[in-house]
Amino acid sequence: MDKEGEILLKPGQQIKPYVPNEVVHQLAHNLYNLEVVTIKELNSYDDKNFHITVKDNSHLPDVNDACPFGYVMKVLNSLDSRAHNLIDAQNEMMLYLGNKGLPCPKPVKNVHGKSMSLENLKIQISEPLDVAAAKDHPTGQYIVRLLSFVPGKILHSVPYTKELFFQVGELVAKTDLALAGFKHDGIKGVDRIWNLNAVPKLTDFVYAIEDEQKRSLSVAVIDNFKSNVLPLLEPLERGPIHGDFNEQNILVTEEEGQPGKFYLSGILDFGDVHINFYLFELAIAICYMMIECQSMNILDAPGHVLAGYNRFRLIPENEFTLLKDCIAARLSQSLVLGAYSYSQNPDPYLLTTSQRGWQCLKMLWDCPKDELNKRWRDIMNSYVNC
Template structure:
């Protein structure tokens, strides 16, 4: 997701009319990888991305980079950060440090590689876009300088590509709980003050982007959610347990692998995309993964998905009464973020179909979820959780 924030002077939360996604041709990638990382590229494939540009590159032959002594057999993700995150080297360093920390703890996450200059990142000036790139909706031209990184590639499929099952949701919950527990030991000063439009604490900033939602009924529903957030969640945020978190546990970032004994069955195997890491409320992490699980699920009603995820999560970390009380509003707020910012972003980048993933079914799922009484939603989730507990 977009990781736009204001952690240092001159860096602001994304504003309407601002284009931050890099304009990069895939044909330019091999030369960049060779010059910056001393690797020979054999193939380039662009990957889904919201505000960055990501490419899966396969390489061959020995490395000419003294810092890469063993070439990753699965290739690499060549990441070109958006212009806003490029301005914040401390944030990029925090992302690298979190991945290195989790990698050292046995988590299957991408490992940042040093470039030929001995650094995990480098800002590069790239070819500017054509003069006619700007549209009537754009008030600021794209930057020509972008931060570049190289990460080991995680093989497998993304969760979005396989059939969702209760077992997979449970595994996602367990993984999220383990992640939150381990990250209690990760320290980073930069993340303590980070602000981003994609952090749930920034939910009320969505009011600046509501103009992008053209359907009056949809816009009114988002306004209802924002009012509920302001009334029920904002006052209690200081009381909620906080820690370092991934911040974007969605179906595009969770990697799965087939079961060795059953190729039609999948298990969670890894996690990618650390662009939204933050210091925030743990209940937000849970709400995010629940929300994205609801979008494409077919084996159960979307409103039931959260029960299976929470059943796994609770094996690692308990939820307080206060966290239970605000959980529905938190899930709805993530829907509001994804749908509102998706509507806005597609106006700025009409050719990026990835921006429409949530919108395809999200409005219908959100309406059913939001109009279901909170007590009914929580009761159903707890019944599912208890069914797991009875099995053990």
């Protein structure tokens, strides 16, 4: 078994579990005394996540964990299920941020008084369809967790505005500043393929991109990151980060009495938390705001995020000059790993980034850095007297 923290995905590795609905019912009953009424599977790259509603919250092991909106049952992938200390850190981080007033899911205690358990999932295959679905998915022990369901719409589902981008920047900065005081051994030395400093390892996965021009663009971005970013990272500020502020992991709520106007109301998915550079956290958030942006030029979107971020944490010059390189690196990382994951498990969700991501990456990559930096600074300066 890998040591704690050694959870780096390798080419050809199948890690997503197979969890039919009957197993969700069994886990909810056996671990949480809950009778499931409805199950809705949620999108996920490597885990299995289910929004469940239940018949009676009062049977929970700790009634203080009751949530009126239901729960999310998470069955973690076979790699993360080895990293018990990391998952404990994720649970503790959610509780920590909740106490700081940043809305996020709350871990629910099971019948053993724990916020997670390692379960041996022995799937009983009874239907031909089940055999096909279970094929190639690893069996064995998986970490199972239950989290409170946070209501709201995902950012991806509402029209993007400069006001929302500004709020995203604020949220990223406030979260990282709050996490500066968070301590847990589980987030130290976490080595995984989705960490931005793992970009050089993407060369093992680019074969999954069939289009030669797109593959060449990815290789160029990866090589640039190795040559022009990695050597300059050491002096930069770092700390605990969320690691995946994307459009699927940020919740919004409609303003009361103002149809069509939204504000940010929650943070989801702490599966990528680790200690890393604040520059990476910011670049990751900007990358995903750009991809689906249709309300303005996608090259303007970063300026509004940066303006909000700068309100709470001033962006040092040695970080600002690396933003283009890091945003492009994350775009490439998402596109390469999306293509690879799809080759292993053809779920259309895995190609979400690719629908607009290649166009976004090319526009960003073709624009000179000096021009981009001026463009973003001009937008940031437009907020100074607001």
